[in-house]
Amino acid sequence: MKHVLIYIYFVIFVFHTSRGQNQTNVPKDNINYNIKDTVTSYGPNRMIRNVKQDRNGNILFAASWGGVFRYDGKSFTNIASKIGSRRYWDVLEDRGGNLWFASTDSGVYYYNGKTFQHFTTREGLASNGVFKIYEDKTGIIWFGTGGGISRYDGQSFRNLTTKDGLPNNDIRTIMEDKIGKLWIATGDGPCFYDGKTFTVLKNKDGKAFNNVRSIIEDKKGNIWLGGSDGLWRYDGGTFTSITQQFIGHIYEDNKGNIWTTGEVKPNRYWALSRYDQKSLYDKTPTVTVIMSTEKMLCGILEANDGSIWFGSLYGVYRYDGKIITDFKSAAGQK
Template identity: 65%
Template sequence: MKYIQVYALLLTVVFNTSCKQRQTNAPKDNISAETKDSISIYGPNSMVRNVKQDRKGNILIAASFGGILRYDGKSFTNLTSKLGSRRFWDVLEDRKGNLWFSSTDSGVYCYNGKSFQHFTTREGLASNAVMSVYEDRAGFIWFGTTGGASRYDGKSFRNFTTKQGLSNNGINVILEDKNGKLWFGTRGNACFYDGKTFTVFKNKDGKAFHNVWGITEDKKGHIWFGATTIEDRKGDTLIVKAGLWHYDGRAFTKINQKGTSAIIEDKKGNIWTTGAVNPNGVGAWTLSRYDQNSLYNKKPAVAEIMSIQKMLCGILEANDGSIWFGSLNGVYRYDGKTITDFKNKGGQN
C-alpha cells in the first residue's frame, strides 16, 4: 500500500515475526556478567532511540547498535558489552531496581546488576522485536512488540493481540493514565484498554489515529500524542496528515501539522517534542518546547530549541532539569542555555 504525505520514522523496520497467543512460565536463563563493562568518556555515535534515568540519577541510553549505556556525569559505561551485537531500542529501571533492555532482534534482557536474564518467544514473549518497555502502577512490566503487547507479572507472560481486541499488533509506545487506563500507540489504529475492553480512539470527524510513537499525560490528566489521520483513499494509496494532538478527556484538538516522534512534560508543565518539520519526515527535525502558560490555547507558544537535518528521537528531563534527547547519531543534553553533543568527533567510542 502506498502512502502520500506520511510522517514515518525513517528507521522503522518491518519485522516478520510470529505472534504466539499464550501464557507461558518463564524459566531462568541467566547470563553471567563476568566480563568487565566497557567505559568511555564519549557517548554513542549510533542512533539513540530512548533516554531514561535511574534512581541514582544516572542517565540510561538505549543506542541501537551501541548498547545500553549508563552515564554517571563523567563517563559512559556500556552495560551490555558482554551480550554481543544487539539492536537495542528501549531501557527501563523497574521499582525493584532491575534494568530492562529491549531489542528489536533478540527479545528483552533483565539485569539485576550481577547477571542477565534473557526473555524471548521461547519464554512466552509475543515477539522478539520489542519497541518499548513500561511498568504500570501494579508493578506489571509491559512490552510493546511487533507481535502484540506482552505483560509480565514476574513469573509468566500474558499476551494481548488483535485476537483479544487490540487494534494492531505493532506496538510503538505504552502509557498508563492516572485513571489506570492503558494507551497503546500502534502502527495502525491507536487504542486504549480499560482492563476489559480495547477501544480505538477517534477525533470528532470519526477518524482514528495512526502510527503513534510519542504519548504523554500532563499534570491535568490531558493526553498529548503525535499521530497521522487518514484523509482519503485512492485505490491502494492512503492520503494521510500528521500532527500533534491534545485530548482533554472530552475532545481531541490538533495543535499543528508537524510530525512528532517523542513527547514529555517537564516539571514546570512545558511540553517537549521531537519531530520533523515536514510531515513526510524529510528535512529538518526539531526539539520544541510548548510553553505551559499558553498550553491550552488554540495555538500554544512554541520555541524551537534545536533544528538538525537528521532524525531526533526520545526525550528525558533529568533530575537537574536538563533535557536529554536521542538522535540518529548519538545523544544530546540541553541545560537551558547550551546543547552538548557527547559524540567523539573522530567517530570512535
C-alpha cells in the same frame, strides 16, 4: 543532505519491515561474564531511540547496535558489553532497581546488576521484536512488541493480540493514565485498555489517528498524541490540533511545558521544540525551536537537574537551558 535522508529512510524501512515479524532466528546467547563493561569518556554515535534516568540520577540510553549505556556525569559505561551486539531500542529501571533492555531482534534482557536473564518467544513473549517497556503502578511489566502486548507479572507472560480486541498487533508505545487505563499506540491507531476491553480512539472526524508514535498524560489529565497527523491534545471529550507536523516523541517537564521531537516542514529538518505551559490552551501556543538538524531526533528526558536530554540518529544530546552538548565525541563536550 541527500545521503542523510537516504539513510533515514533506510532506517525507517528496516524499522517497519521488522516490527510485525515474530522472529524465530534469535541470536544465540553469548553472554560472557568475563568481559568487563566498556567505559569511555564520550557516548556512542549510534541511534539513541529512548533516554531514561535511574534512581541514582544516572542517565540511561539504548544505542542500536551500540549497547545500553549509563552516564554518571563523568563517563559512559556500556552495561550490555557482556551480551554483545543487539538492536537495542528501550531501557527501563523497575521499582526494584533492576534493568530491562528491549531489543528489536532478540527479545528482552533482564539485569539485576550481577547476572542477565534473557526472555524471548520461547519464554512466552509475543514477539522477539520489542519496542517499548513499561511498568505500571502495580509493578506489572508491559512489553510493546511487533506481535502484540506482553504482560509479565514476575513469573509468566500473558499476551494480548487482535484476538483479544487489539486493533493491530504492531505496538509502538504504552502508557498508564491516572485512573489505571492503559493507552496503546498500534499500527491502526491508538486505543485504551480498561483491563477487559480495548477501545479505539477516533479523531474529531471519526477516523483513527495515523502512525501514532508517542502518548503521554499531562499534569491536568489531558492525553497528548504525536504521530503522522501531528500533535493533538485530548481532554476526554474534545480533540485539539496543536500542529500538523510529524511528531515522534512527546514529554512534559516539571514546569508543565510540552517538549517534542519531530519534523519541521517544508525543509524536512528535525527539531527539538518546547511549547510554553502558559500558552498551551491558547489558540496558537507559543513554541520555541531549541535545535533543528538534518538528523532524526528521538526520545526526550528531563533530568533531575532540569536539563533536557534527547536522542538522535547519531548519539545523545543535553540542553541545559543555554548550551546544547553533543556527547558523541570529546570535542562536542567542550
